[in-house]
Amino acid sequence: xxxxxxxxxxxxxxxxPHQLIEVLQDxxxxxxxxxxxxxxxxxxxxxxxxxxxxxxxxxxxAFSLKPRGKNVLTLCTGTACHVRGAKLLLNxxxxxxxxxxGEMTPDGLFTFExxxxxxxxxxxxxxxxxxxYHHHMNPGKLRRLIESLRKTEEEPSHAKDQxx
Amino acid sequence: xxxxKNVKELQSVRNKLLNxxxxxxxxxxxxxxxxxxxxxxxxxxxxxxxELSGQGLEEKVYLRATGCHGFCEQGPIAVIEPGNIFYCHxxxxxxxxxxxxxxxxHKIIKRLLYIDPVTGKSIRTEAQIPFYRAQDRQLLSQNKQxxxxxxxxxxxxxxxTALAKTLSGILPDKVIHEVKASGLRGRGGGGxxxxxxxAECREAPGDEKYVICNADEGDPGAYMDRCVLExxxxxxxxxxxxxxxxxxxxxxxxxxxxxxxxxxEHARIAVQQAKAFGLLGENILGTSFSFDVEIARGxxxxxxxxxxxxxxxxxxxxxxPRPKDVHTVIDGLWHKPTLLNNVETWANVPAILLNxxxxxxxxxxxxxxxxxxxxxxGKVKNTGLVEVAMGTSLYxxxxxxxxxxxxxxxxxxxxxxxxxxxxxxxxxxxxxxxxDVLAEAGSMIGSGGMVVMDEDTCMVDxxxxxxxFLQDESCGKCVPCRLGVDRMLEIITDITEGxxxxxxxxxxxxxxxxxxxxxxxxxxxxxxxxxxSTLRYFREExxxxxxxxxxxxxxxxxxxxxxxxxxxxxxxxxxxxxxPHQAVRGEKKQIHAIDPVQCQKCGICKSECKFDAIQVx
Numbered sequence: 040x041x042x043x044x045x046x047x048x049x050x051x052x053x054x055x056p057h058q059l060i061e062v063l064q065d066x067x068x069x070x071x072x073x074x075x076x077x078x079x080x081x082x083x084x085x086x087x088x089x090x091x092x093x094x095x096x097x098x099x100x101a102f103s104l105k106p107r108g109k110n111v112l113t114l115c116t117g118t119a120c121h122v123r124g125a126k127l128l129l130n131x132x133x134x135x136x137x138x139x140x141g142e143m144t145p146d147g148l149f150t151f152e153x154x155x156x157x158x159x160x161x162x163x164x165x166x167x168x169x170x171x172y173h174h175h176m177n178p179g180k181l182r183r184l185i186e187s188l189r190k191t192e193e194e195p196s197h198a199k200d201q202x203x
Numbered sequence: 204x205x206x207x208k209n210v211k212e213l214q215s216v217r218n219k220l221l222n223x224x225x226x227x228x229x230x231x232x233x234x235x236x237x238x239x240x241x242x243x244x245x246x247x248x249x250x251x252x253x254e255l256s257g258q259g260l261e262e263k264v265y266l267r268a269t270g271c272h273g274f275c276e277q278g279p280i281a282v283i284e285p286g287n288i289f290y291c292h293x294x295x296x297x298x299x300x301x302x303x304x305x306x307x308x309h310k311i312i313k314r315l316l317y318i319d320p321v322t323g324k325s326i327r328t329e330a331q332i333p334f335y336r337a338q339d340r341q342l343l344s345q346n347k348q349x350x351x352x353x354x355x356x357x358x359x360x361x362x363x364t365a366l367a368k369t370l371s372g373i374l375p376d377k378v379i380h381e382v383k384a385s386g387l388r389g390r391g392g393g394g395x396x397x398x399x400x401x402a403e404c405r406e407a408p409g410d411e412k413y414v415i416c417n418a419d420e421g422d423p424g425a426y427m428d429r430c431v432l433e434x435x436x437x438x439x440x441x442x443x444x445x446x447x448x449x450x451x452x453x454x455x456x457x458x459x460x461x462x463x464x465x466x467x468e469h470a471r472i473a474v475q476q477a478k479a480f481g482l483l484g485e486n487i488l489g490t491s492f493s494f495d496v497e498i499a500r501g502x503x504x505x506x507x508x509x510x511x512x513x514x515x516x517x518x519x520x521x522x523x524p525r526p527k528d529v530h531t532v533i534d535g536l537w538h539k540p541t542l543l544n545n546v547e548t549w550a551n552v553p554a555i556l557l558n559x560x561x562x563x564x565x566x567x568x569x570x571x572x573x574x575x576x577x578x579x580x581g582k583v584k585n586t587g588l589v590e591v592a593m594g595t596s597l598y599x600x601x602x603x604x605x606x607x608x609x610x611x612x613x614x615x616x617x618x619x620x621x622x623x624x625x626x627x628x629x630x631x632x633x634x635x636x637x638x639d640v641l642a643e644a645g646s647m648i649g650s651g652g653m654v655v656m657d658e659d660t661c662m663v664d665x666x667x668x669x670x671x672f673l674q675d676e677s678c679g680k681c682v683p684c685r686l687g688v689d690r691m692l693e694i695i696t697d698i699t700e701g702x703x704x705x706x707x708x709x710x711x712x713x714x715x716x717x718x719x720x721x722x723x724x725x726x727x728x729x730x731x732x733x734x735x736s737t738l739r740y741f742r743e744e745x746x747x748x749x750x751x752x753x754x755x756x757x758x759x760x761x762x763x764x765x766x767x768x769x770x771x772x773x774x775x776x777x778x779x780x781x782x783p784h785q786a787v788r789g790e791k792k793q794i795h796a797i798d799p800v801q802c803q804k805c806g807i808c809k810s811e812c813k814f815d816a817i818q819v820x
Contacts, residue, residue, distance in 0.1 A: 099502025117423030134783025158426035172241030
């Protein structure tokens with residue numbers, strides 16, 4: 040983790056315990072997760088006991104304490120998506136990637152998560168891929184989305200191999 | 204932009220903006236809300252902009268990227284004025300034709316018109332579309348008038364006039380009197396009289412007070428607050444300013460869910476612009492009133508929609524509620540008197556002050572005034588955001604606006620109010636949208652989510668869904684919610700998995716009532732509503748699960764099996780490829796079959812099969 044980025048996140052917020060969540064939000068955004076080291080630094084700099092930093096970081100769903108995959112797929116499991124078959128999508132992604140919600144695939148390519156509502160209920164079921172919304176999803180579309188993401192990830196390495 | 208120093212300057216800025224805009228002969232409004240963005244509306248906007256500049260029409264045609272129009276299902280949506288022409292499912296490739304034909308020659312492009320699913324006829328203007336026609340869009344219609352990233356748009360359409368009027372002559376007590384007289388009640392779920400809350404906060408001792416806008420819309424199935432904050436952030440800010448003036452606060456917070464990135468962005472831009480224009484800061488419009496707003500990001504915890512938990516979260520702490528024997532209007536954020544309202548409530552305030560309370564109170568039922576925005580979703584033809592006067596019947600919402608059942612299967616129930624609300628059966632659809640009437644029927648308006656359900660929805664599964672949600676979201680502080688929800692989920696899981704016993708239905712009811720009576724916060728107190736309301740109206744579904752070990756809707760996985768109908772199977776192989784568990788057997792040109800041992804009953808094969816060959820038994 041680069042110290043400079045963390046330093047700029049903490050800038051102007053040092054010794055202000057009430058900034059804890061905002062600081063953690065920025066760390067999550069920049070690094071994709073909150074490491075033990077980051078928690079220790081935040082604890083020292085804001086003057087919040089490490090236990091409290093951990094309590095807050097583990098309480099809110101927005102924070103991940105483990106590194107996340109290169110591609111983050113978020114499945115909306117809100118009521119509207121649920122009645123339109125979001126469960127099928129959960130089965131699809133879990134079956135295809137072989138990991139449970141919140142976990143990263145062993146190759147580090149994917150993490151899938153579920154969220155209780157992204158507020159796009161009229162066009163559900165919704166899946167977001169690294170923040171990009173995909174609407175009216177079904178298992179087939181999701182399968183193709185995952186396949187195409189995997190393909191894009193593999194392509195550059197193929198190209199490299201050919202050059203060699 | 205120089206700061207606006209007084210009411211007169213605000214008026215002259217508005218006049219100048221209106222004058223500058225006289226050059227435009229047409230306005231092209233494209234929805235850029237979250238829903239339409241998912242359907243690539245940004246590419247449409249870019250294509251239109253490119254086309255306009257290519258033809259040198261930038262000074263003649265005003266292209267406005269707005270917030271949500273409400274009819275997300277039809278996105279991307281474009282409306283062309285004059286003429287009120289409504290185009291749906293617009294693609295970037297249509298840009299040239301839209302400008303050449305509709306904007307310049309006022310000709311209609313038929314293929315882009317909306318087709319009424321009920322009559323099959325295409326409809327020309329937005330006003331004629333049944334989905335919009337039956338609504339009363341007091342707040343939502345304003346979304347179409349403004350680019351949420353432009354304070355100029357807001358000012359040009361009369362924005363901040365209510366603030367100017369208030370600051371230049373309506374004393375705080377009179378403001379509170381007006382809000383009380385309007386009959387406005389909190390739109391976030393509780394339905395508490397807004398004016399009374401304001402009065403209590405004003406009377407609370409202390410010089411330092413806060414106002415908060417609750418935009419932590421965590422209810423699954425509700426997104427009206429996202430739409431209003433995302434589409435018209437200055438309206439919300441203006442409401443907050445009036446509230447701050449009334450109670451004597453200098454600092455405000457908007458607490459926005461992190462899951463709403465666009466709302467967050469637009470709220471931030473709005474605050475910056477208001478500061479630049481001098482509408483936030485010291486001595487606003489040359490008066491003694493000073494006020495500032497900060498944005499706080501939510502952390503994805505449902506419980507933070509509860510006022511005390513939300514305030515703890517702004518303070519940088521774990522979002523746990525606390526007992527409210529002393530109300531937050533007296534002891535709130537940093538232990539100071541705090542006035543908290545949700546987005547939709549704040550958005551209603553400017554019009555009340557501008558047009559008077561009587562005009563607001565003229566709409567609605569006896570004790571529920573004004574209009575309410577509803578997120579109409581689920582198994583209904585027209586889904587989207589709907590705004591109707593309070594007192595409108597559920598029937599009107601589901602059938603006149605929603606167009607009725609989506610798949611031709613009869614509507615069975617409607618779920619209102621999210622995890623704190625309940626399910627009402629179709630024979631109760633004559634009841635009006637009213638805080639008290641819905642509560643009596645065992646549900647609630649809540650924040651306004653309405654999910655329509657048909658025969659394919661299992662009501663026991665719906666109750667289980669909400670319990671799973673609540674178990675996941677319970678903050679764990681009080682025993683009734685933490686353990687009560689857990690036990691209820693345990694029982695309902697037994698029922699849906701074929702282990703249910705007849706006496707468990709009564710136990711579930713008893714447990715639900717205990718949780719309602721003893722939980723600490725509002726969310727815990729209402730946590731049993733989905734179970735209690737489904738038990739009240741759909742008890743026979745529970746009994747079928749328990750006594751016959753069957754799920755009539757074919758949803759509960761343990762009670763069903765999948766099989767392929769050999770008469771319908773075309774051996775296409777789609778289900779075999781789709782099955783993530785390799786449970787479909789069969790070579791090419793051979794009738795397929797499902798291996799009951801491998802099958803995880805996920806239902807993917809059924810959703811993929813185009814020939815309806817997968818049967819659920």
